[in-house]
Amino acid sequence: MAQENKAGSLPVEELLQLRRRLAELEVLDSARREVEKELRLERDRAQKYLNIVAAIILVLDRKAKVVLVNKKGCEILGYDELDILGKSWIDCFIPERIRGEVREAFRKLLDQEGEPPDFFENAILNASGEERTISWHNTILKDEQGRVVGTLSSGDDVTEQRLALEALAESEAKLRSVFLVAPIGLGTTSSDRIFIEVNDRFCEMSGYRRDEVIGKCASILYADQEEFRRVGIERKRQLAKEGIARLETKLRRADGKIIDVLLNFSSLSSDPLSNDIFTLLDITDAKRIRERLEKLNSLFLSLGTDVIENIQIILYGAKEVLEAPFSAFTKFGRGGARSLSVPGTSQGFGAEGDAGAHACYTLVEQNAREPITGSDLQATEFVKTDPILSKYPFQSYLCYPVVLEGRTMGCLSIFDYKNREFSRDDIEVAGRLAQALSIEQERLDREEALRDFIDIASHELRHPITIIKGYAISLRELWGAMDWAKREELLEAIELGTDRLNRLALELLDVSRIVRGSFPVNKEEILLIPLLEYAVSRFIEKEVSDRCNMIIKREVGSVNADPNRLLDLIHILVDNASRYSPPDSSIDVVVDRDGRQVTVSVLDRGVGVPDAYRDKIFERFFQLEEAIHHSKSGMGIGLFIAKEIVEAHGGRIWCDGRKGGGSAFCFNLPL
Template identity: 25%
Template sequence: MEEKTSRQGRPEQRTEARTYSPIKIIVILVLSVFFVEAFIMMLFYFYRDFLEPVHAIFIDAPLLVLILSPILYFFIFRPLMALVEKREEAERTASRERDRFQKYLDVAGVMVVVLDREGKVRLINRNACQTLGYREEEVLGRDWVENFLPARLKKEVRFEFARLISGGREAEGYFENPVLTRSGEERVVLWHNAVLMEGGIAAGTLSSGEDITERKKTEMALKESETRYRLVHNTAFDGIIIADAKDRIIDCNESAARIFGYPREELIGQDVGVLVPDKYKKAHKEGLERFLRTGESTVQGRIHEFEGLRKNGEIFPLELALNNFTLGGVLHFTGMVRDITERKRAERERELIQARLSQSQKMEAIGRFAGGISHDFNNILTAIRGNAELALEEMKKSDPAYPRVDGIVNSVMLASKLTRQLLLFSRGQPFELVPLNVNKLVDELLVMITHIIGEDITISTDLAPDLCTIEADESNIEQVIMNLALNAKDAMPAGGTLSIKTENVFIDERRAKSVPDARPGEAVCLTVADTGVGIEKEFLSRIFEPFFTTKEAGKGTGFGLSIVYSIVKQHRGWISVKSEPGRGTIFKIYFPAALPEKEAREVKPLKGGGEKVLLVEDDLPVREFTKAALANNGFKVVEAGNAKEAMEAFQREPDLKVLFSDLVLKDKSGFNLAEELLTKKPGMAVVITSGYAEETSRPLLKEKGYSFLPKPYSVGSLLKAVSEALERSKRPD
């Protein structure tokens, strides 16, 4: 055996074939014959008595050789030489075939392994050696299962190999099995086996295998990527829609199906147009055709706001990010869809809140302005009204100037109502309940309502003649009626009929329990109805919410009906509303009827009996009127223009019975002045007056037990306030 190296650099084993020369064969044969003959002749010599003489020995041998040599050469040695040459040629051919086969195996792109019946490696190619990390001589003759398979598979593979060799099972087409490399790494190989047969018996196996480790890793990575994609696809809050060039939906996630109100299975296969509102369908189709024709798009690559169409026909706002991609040479479109309904609603509410805040700030400014001017304005009205009333007392009704002076008094009363309305903005007007006839109030407001609502709207009234009185604040009830009239005007832009009705009703216990906020007993019902556009059912439950309005931006504050609701609640009343779109709206407002004794009670101003009143007022015309009114009706008046003068007057006149003071003085508040005087003279009657009493002042007035007289006041209300304060001061605590 000699070792040589192949062209591929791998050592090869080759057996040297024996060569035979014809001369060598003849020499061997001649010598053989010669020695045979010599041996024979020696025999003849030793047994000469039985054989020929000695000289015949040396002659016979050469003659025998000469005679036998040609015969042996032509009939024995030449055929023998031919056989030998044929064998040598066969060996050389077999060697060349083995080398060629090995080269074929080595250049093959797959692993090739031949195992014998015992499972030992008999043949392996270069690809297999490179995969395993071994040289050929390190693999040949070794047990394949024991040395080149992972431990966990050895038992199973050995059993299957034994069944294959024994004919218990047929070779499978392809199967995956890992191999163990020199470094301990496992490589996944896709095998194909064939059984090698010799004489009808399985002699081993021929296996070809492809190392698919990297492919398996790629497949695993793709599978993981697909899993991640599906996870993101299916769990994304935003909708994902994939469509083809024919505008047909080929895939979507559950979010997209939820957003548009379809089951996912139903949405797939649909035309994208089913998700597009009618007004956008044409533009959508034209945009797709333009992109397919020119590759240009005005919407792809950016986020746009559009409107979508749900299955139930609802149109809703959405954000769309559109793009395209090519998969397998086929154009596809992908769209990310986000339902922005809630965001748009929040934006509208934020804008509305900002508008409401701005409106509140404006109203607050108006309120501050109203509060600022009301004090001075009411002082002026007080002086005008008071002096006019004093003039009337001195005049006879037959006097030609009497009606004019009486008109001044009435005009001041109307002006005082205006200031009360202004003070509602600043919440500076105290809530004053008095017996009130709603019919009279409606009659007084009709002229104003007529001017406000315009000529296109007809006003119809139906006022009950025997209507009960209610205890209410007149300015507040005026505002209720006016707000409802204005609301009706807005509901009838093309004209219509405004109906105002009053009636007495009785609310029994059963009805009171079935109507929210209702109270059993006698009640006055004020009905304000219109023939306008009506209110949608979905909005009926919200019409009394502050800031809520269905009007266009800038055309409504959302305060009107909320103020109505608040005022009615403050008067222990309740409201019912009936409305249908296109059929108008009916508001029914219920107020508890006043008790009979309160209806019949008349308050008569009391004249004084010489009681001293300390009058503190910094406005001279008001002070002079008040002094005259009190003096003309039996009171003695000590006047002061500020708190300091008041204290000095008290020192001079310690027998003062009543303090009548303006709330706001230049050097001290009326409250502080009253407290200081009461420490010196407990039990003194106190009357506080003001043209602007803030909400914070009202609890303090009640707590201290002071009487309060709002400006502008009349002579009668002045006398009544002073008389009641005196009576209260005489009562034991």
């Protein structure tokens, strides 16, 4: 043991050793600081590298707590780094529904159970609660003794990719579904025209099952090999020129039936030898409709000026276009029913018969607008009553109403010997033909009305002319033998005949003005009651005023009207009442006021007007009696003029039946 010096200090040798030891420690401390500095620099460099990596870098310890996370990981998670470090990865950043699954996978990775997968996908939760799908590559971390201390993981955010893949898969599934159930035939073929795939509609149209055509040549569908070659050549030419091909052809179904189809081809790539996709559309019905329309257009263009001939052309067209053995146009009028049919007489409409005996009368009776069809006609009661069914053994028919001026006045009937179900297209064609018949019937009605008018007008004009001429001859030849009283009687008769002739001429002139739209009405404030009394008094020469009663229910006062036109109006209505009522019956002119309008009614005890004609009697030239049975004076234009006068004053005119018999012609005027 070294000895101490007198001052109690350490031996020199020990002191030197201590100094050397201190120097070594200083060197070691300096070296340690340098190493720590280098380590910090290395760590910072490593962190920078980690931060610029485009993937998540994540280090977890054995308890699955976050030891390290890079900038990309913070961005995806939506947290700052300090908010992530030290947190349980599974409890804080994994959706609850899969935490058990992820925890088990983490345990197996730490325990090195089995071969870990190269990639593992799972969802993570970010700060906003949104799930992101991450594809991980995991590896274990070990210490110097080889013990597992944690995991190192790199992860890529594949959320958008997975969503895109899911959308693509869903889209492919939908496209596949659409392909299979599309309402048109769809399929693909190889460059040598072998079927690769076809859809349900294709199978339905062709009559083949899918397994019967896939892998087979398309030639099995064509009517003949020549058509197969023609379509192939034309398809190739159009595809090379325009990239698509469109052709009409005929195909043979599995049951042997030939159908018209429209084929569309398109290459699946720019290579002309690549596979094709095609569409197949059955145009058999469309082609038949097109041919029918062409026939109808040709039919309508062939119509001429002869109405009866035109109706026959329409009926022949109905027979041909609808492929039926018989067609007829039956119209119903005052005298019953009349028919024109093909095949049948070429002399026009047949004689009138009982309207109710016809099978189609229900359309007219109900004023129907919709057509009716029927089958098993031979088992119906109409076999005995209907003029057509009693003559021909037809089994089915289509009846389409012919409407004229808002009223069903007849019908177009199509008959067939077999029980036939008429298609919607058949009914549509019949509707067009019924419209054509309506137009021709309107022309026929106008022609007949004009002929009737000419006959009636000739009669009406001849009557006063005959009177004037007869009395004039009598005056010339017997002037000297007559006394003044007789001469005045004849001259007065001539004057009355001249007045009647003048009134007929004025009525014709008024009709002409109405048709041209130049019917003059000059309104002024007038007292209505005195005007009506004066109008009635003008019928003295007809001995009507003695049986014409004025009944005023409420005082009226003045109206803004044309006095001359109102005189004409009352003259027409009272004259009409006198001509169609018994000579000893009364005619009542009733005036009543209702608020801001006055109503004038002319009431008679005549034969009345049937309900079906209460609107038509105001039409030009219309008369309840036909010209051949014309027994009452008048040309059928008076009520037409009356209607125009009332409407020109802003009023309305109508005809009602009268209790106890007769008619009530009423009009109202604004006050």
